[in-house]
Amino acid sequence: MRSKLPVLELRKWESSEGSDPYSYGYNQGTPDENYRNATYILHSLVDIVLKNGNYLIDIGPTANGTIVFxxxxxxxKVGEWLKFA
Known part of the structure; x- marks a missing residue:
């Protein structure tokens, strides 16, 4: 009797994080150099999408709607990469 091979089920899933690694939203106490850089975001995006996932990254605008530098x-930078990918 032949055993059945396992069937890989692809399920949708999502990974969510903030561009500020300490806060899911704007935190005026976070130094600019601590924000997630384009390389980190791209590596995360590619890794998650290759595993059938969705990558949600919060950019935490300030109270007046400004997205910090x-x-x-x-x-x-991620957008430039995606334009040519």
Missing amino acids: PSRSSLL
Whole structure:
């Protein structure tokens, strides 16, 4: 009798984190150099998408709706990469 091979079930899933590694949202106490950089975001994005996942990254705008420079800069670099990917 032949045994059945396991069937790989692909399920949708999501990984969520903030561009500020200490807060899911804007935190004025976080230094700019501590924000997640474009390389980190791209590696996470590629890894998660290859595993059938969705990557949600919070950019935590300030109270007046401004996206702080480190988040904006990283996301623009990721966008440039995606444009040519």
